[in-house]
Amino acid sequence: MIDPAARLHHIAFVVPSIPEAAGRLARSLGGVWDERIVHVPEQTVWASFVRRSIPDEPLLELLQPVDAKSLVAAFLKRGGGLHHLCYEVEDLLAEVENAGSAGSIIVQQPVPAIVFGGRLVAWAYTRDRLLLEFLERQK
Numbered sequence: 001m002i003d004p005a006a007r008l009h010h011i012a013f014v015v016p017s018i019p020e021a022a023g024r025l026a027r028s029l030g031g032v033w034d035e036r037i038v039h040v041p042e043q044t045v046w047a048s049f050v051r052r053s054i055p056d057e058p059l060l061e062l063l064q065p066v067d068a069k070s071l072v073a074a075f076l077k078r079g080g081g082l083h084h085l086c087y088e089v090e091d092l093l094a095e096v097e098n099a100g101s102a103g104s105i106i107v108q109q110p111v112p113a114i115v116f117g118g119r120l121v122a123w124a125y126t127r128d129r130l131l132l133e134f135l136e137r138q139k
Contacts, residue, residue, distance in 0.1 A: 009088040010059035014072045014080040018064045026050045044070040086133035095134045099124035
């Protein structure tokens with residue numbers, strides 16, 4: 001069970017082209033896209049965020065494969081779309097332990113994330129086939 005104090009930080013979608021999808025999604029959601037695209041080599045993706053002007057509303061993360069060997073390339077071949085939910089948590093190590101105790105497969109132990117300024121992230125795949133990212137809360 002995810003800590004009740006955790007906050008949904010973002011919802012991630014895999015798209016074939018961030019430049020083509022971001023503006024369209026921003027308009028659909030009444031949001032804005034700052035046109036910033038970050039290369040995330042450890043995940044072999046390009047990442048970008050669409051945000052709405054509502055405070056504390058989760059971001060929409062767009063992921064584009066870097067190449068055909070990207071970790072999300074096969075996902076895109078099946079149509080792309082919703083990829084994962086990311087929760088911002090106070091105690092990342094406790095959250096990873098809780099996820100494992102609940103039967104989730106820990107896909108990635110905590111590592112620094114370029115796209116979040118070096119904050120640690122970890123990944124878990126639930127028994128119900130939901131991919132979760134846990135992001136340590138900014139101190």
